Amino acid sequence: ELRPLSLSTACGSVEGSGLGLSREWAERLSRCEPEKRQVLSVQRVLPGSPSHRLLHEGDLILAINGAPVNSFMAVEAGVLRRECVQLTILRDTHESQLQVSTSPILSDGTQRIVMWCGLIIQQAYRAVRERGFQPSVGGVYVSYYLFGSPAHKYKLVPKHWVIELNGQPVSDLERFLSLVQQLAHGANVRVKTCDLNGKVAAYTVKTDHNYWRGYEVSQQNGQWVLRTLDSPDSPTRAAN
Secondary structure (H helix, E strand, O other), rough: OOEEEEEHHHHHOOOOOOOOHHHHHHHHHHHHHOOOOEEEEOOOOOOOOOOOOOOOOOOEEEEEEOEOOOHHHHHHHHHOOOOEEEEEEEEEEEEEEEEOOOOOOOOOOOOOEEEEEEEEEEEOOOHHHHOOOOOOOEEEEEEEEEOHHHHHHHOOOOOOOEEEEEEEEOOOOHHHHHHHHHOOOOEEEEEEEEOOOOOOOEEEEEEOOOOOOOEEEEEEEEEEEEEEEOOOHHHHHHHH
């Protein structure tokens, strides 16, 4: 996420003040769009994106592939249909070059959900990640819960990440599925969560495969497909 800063703020009124933008760069940027005497600053970096570990908040974006940019439209044009771009940035008064991969923005970031014990669980969608925080261990995001479910009974609530089950780390949805499919009916499960501010909490929930058997819904070839989750006491496993 970018925000515009005036060139006077970036350069400062006297040499050595401001954010360290040189007069030469100020002139080059002002020639891009004369009516916009500004430079773009990084306000927030999306966790999990290709630029997350490369760009820092406060970096000034000077050029893309050598072409100066000072507007959102110029940035969009500079990265359009490119898998990788070279950014010229100013960080702590030092100019540097970065190779940054691009990623498409999908209209719907949800392609797969899991219902377990009444929790609706998925990988965190873009609007959540745009808040600027994601647990370092990964985790899966609780987007909703169903009333009357085990999750409701044991006070597990949405807007949290599940980061551990029975002491086992949960890095992503595949790991979560592998762990919950080992849990039998009536099992007591220790669930460790992390909220949007990084606060960690722990709960215990009891599985109920009679009324709240887990299932997965995923999009495959343009169609939504429902699959009931296996468990140690499921008929298919019992037959084996």
